[in-house]
Amino acid sequence: MSEQPQFKVTIDNITIDVPAGTTILNAARMIGGDVTPPAMCYYSKLKDSGGKCRTCLVEVSKGSEKDPRPMPKLVASCRTTVMDGMEVKNITSEKVLDARKGVVEFLLLNHPLDCPVCDQAGECDLQNLSYEHGSEVTRYEFKRRTFEKEDIGPFISLHMTRCIMCFRCVYTAEQLTERREHGILERGDHAQISTLLGKSLDNDFIGNVIDVCPVGALTDKTFRFKNRVWFTKPVDAHRDCNHEKCNGKVRLWMRGEEVFRVTARKDQWGEVEEFICNECRFHKKEAKDWVIEGPSVIKRSSVIAQGHYVGTMKPPVLIDKVIGKQPKFLMEIHNVSDVNKPEIELSKIDGPAHSDDFVQGSKK
Ligand code: SF4
Numbered sequence: 081m082s083e084q085p086q087f088k089v090t091i092d093n094i095t096i097d098v099p100a101g102t103t104i105l106n107a108a109r110m111i112g113g114d115v116t117p118p119a120m121c122y123y124s125k126l127k128d129s130g131g132k133c134r135t136c137l138v139e140v141s142k143g144s145e146k147d148p149r150p151m152p153k154l155v156a157s158c159r160t161t162v163m164d165g166m167e168v169k170n171i172t173s174e175k176v177l178d179a180r181k182g183v184v185e186f187l188l189l190n191h192p193l194d195c196p197v198c199d200q201a202g203e204c205d206l207q208n209l210s211y212e213h214g215s216e217v218t219r220y221e222f223k224r225r226t227f228e229k230e231d232i233g234p235f236i237s238l239h240m241t242r243c244i245m246c247f248r249c250v251y252t253a254e255q256l257t258e259r260r261e262h263g264i265l266e267r268g269d270h271a272q273i274s275t276l277l278g279k280s281l282d283n284d285f286i287g288n289v290i291d292v293c294p295v296g297a298l299t300d301k302t303f304r305f306k307n308r309v310w311f312t313k314p315v316d317a318h319r320d321c322n323h324e325k326c327n328g329k330v331r332l333w334m335r336g337e338e339v340f341r342v343t344a345r346k347d348q349w350g351e352v353e354e355f356i357c358n359e360c361r362f363h364k365k366e367a368k369d370w371v372i373e374g375p376s377v378i379k380r381s382s383v384i385a386q387g388h389y390v391g392t393m394k395p396p397v398l399i400d401k402v403i404g405k406q407p408k409f410l411m412e413i414h415n416v417s418d419v420n421k422p423e424i425e426l427s428k429i430d431g432p433a434h435s436d437d438f439v440q441g442s443k444k
């Protein structure tokens with residue numbers, strides 16, 4: 081069998097040899113770091129993904145050794161394969177940075193910007209993308225698009241206003257599960273993710289659409305409003321799962337001994353390492369269900385990494401020295417609120433936590 085030819089490609093002045101057929105995005109991922117363009121729709125584990133969001137645009141300043149002409153337009157790096165001798169500019173191109181800013185502005189046109197109440201906040205690709213590449217203002221003056229609320233089942237919550245039409249969830253349902261039950265209805269501005277005739281999504285691998293969704297359009301109902309993701313501690317864990325396609329390797333999001341959420345483990349590109357079944361995700365919410373391996377590796381730049389430092393020292397409290405006496409609190413929150421009562425397990429409350437759940441002597 082003949083060996084696969086290697087092509088030399090230079091991205092932002094860094095040269096690397098990659099097998100022929102590699103996309104520019106994957107070549108950049110092999111280099112790593114800032115050279116890698118962001119990707120909101122491409123997902124290496126899903127066939128045919130990519131080419132929808134345009135966040136991965138790059139400039140090809142030299143087509144190849146044989147034909148060194150630059151490509152006339154910016155190209156989607158997730159869909160363009162490298163040629164031998166190709167030269168690509170990502171962060172070294174003004175044009176790319178400007179175009180990416182425009183793409184972020186478009187993605188945010190109809191986005192509700194409800195991060196303060198969105199469960200995805202803190203781990204949202206769109207939030208990160210806007211911080212890194214967006215502008216602080218919008219020029220959009222019209223009413224944002226809205227949709228009829230749709231119930232797609234007991235485990236997954238759909239917020240269509242947050243969707244960026246990346247198609248990842250559709251490919252996930254199509255490629256991982258036995259039945260495809262949802263898809264994109266209508267076209268253009270009216271396009272929306274929906275189930276056929278309002279059916280619910282309930283097959284045994286469908287929970288993975290939550291993990292692949294880059295925004296808060298598909299979230300876990302069993303975790304909804306229970307906790308902020310940066311207050312929970314991610315740990316890697318596994319169990320013997322009976323499902324033939326699930327290896328039971330997951331990430332638990334814990335607070336103390338409570339398991340608030342179970343997700344698949346994600347790699348450095350924010351992609352699921354291996355898909356998990358619904359049983360592991362939605363029905364194994366006790367620490368005793370799992371063999372805990374240890375803390376998950378989280379990027380230092382992520383808000384989730386807050387509170388994960390080991391060996392840190394608590395700074396001394398100096399306020400009484402500064403003001404010369406003990407400060408007087410108007411109200412001691414821990415005395416008037418039941419929120420911190422250890423006997424209330426927030427992860428076990430059905431639905432979003434409500435003030436009724438914390439009234440002394442109430443049902444919980
Ligand atoms: S619901 Fe999420 S995964 Fe599905 S198309 Fe919209 S943004 Fe993409």
Ligand code: FES
Nearest residue numbers: 122131133134158
């Ligand atoms: S990641 Fe390339 S177009 Fe979306």
